[in-house]
Amino acid sequence: MKMPASPQELPRLRRRKRELARALELAPDALPGSLAKSRFRCGHDNCRCARGELHTKWSLTFMEDGRKRTQHVSREWVEVVRERVEEGQAFQEQVSELLAINARLFVLERKQARARGSSSARRGEKE
Numbered sequence: 586m587k588m589p590a591s592p593q594e595l596p597r598l599r600r601r602k603r604e605l606a607r608a609l610e611l612a613p614d615a616l617p618g619s620l621a622k623s624r625f626r627c628g629h630d631n632c633r634c635a636r637g638e639l640h641t642k643w644s645l646t647f648m649e650d651g652r653k654r655t656q657h658v659s660r661e662w663v664e665v666v667r668e669r670v671e672e673g674q675a676f677q678e679q680v681s682e683l684l685a686i687n688a689r690l691f692v693l694e695r696k697q698a699r700a701r702g703s704s705s706a707r708r709g710e711k712e
């Protein structure tokens with residue numbers, strides 16, 4: 586449940602909105618999804634993994650055309666991909682926050698406009 590609007594909420598939201606809008610910038614190489622390390626057995630009986638020392642591999646999981654897709658990431662790419670994924674996540678968090686603020690402002694500003702409209706109606710004023 587959302588708290589009712591406090592007198593400071595509107596200016597605070599508008600300030601944060603300006604901040605976000607100013608800072609919002611997508612790094613051109615940003616990647617979607619998440620990078621994860623998994624452990625596996627290769628299947629060779631005489632390999633160390635058969636004795637419990639599992640191999641590790643990295644993969645990037647992301648959505649493509651509404652489907653989940655996993656792409657193997659070779660070891661030398663892990664750090665670069667990690668940075669690019671972090672850039673994508675930071676951008677998405679900023680966009681989500683900005684959209685949430687705009688939704689909240691939309692609700693609050695309409696409520697305010699209605700309150701103004703009904704109070705002037707009560708006083709018999711015309712706008």
Ligand SMILES: [Zn+2]
Nearest residue numbers: 627628632634
């Ligand atoms: Zn193995």
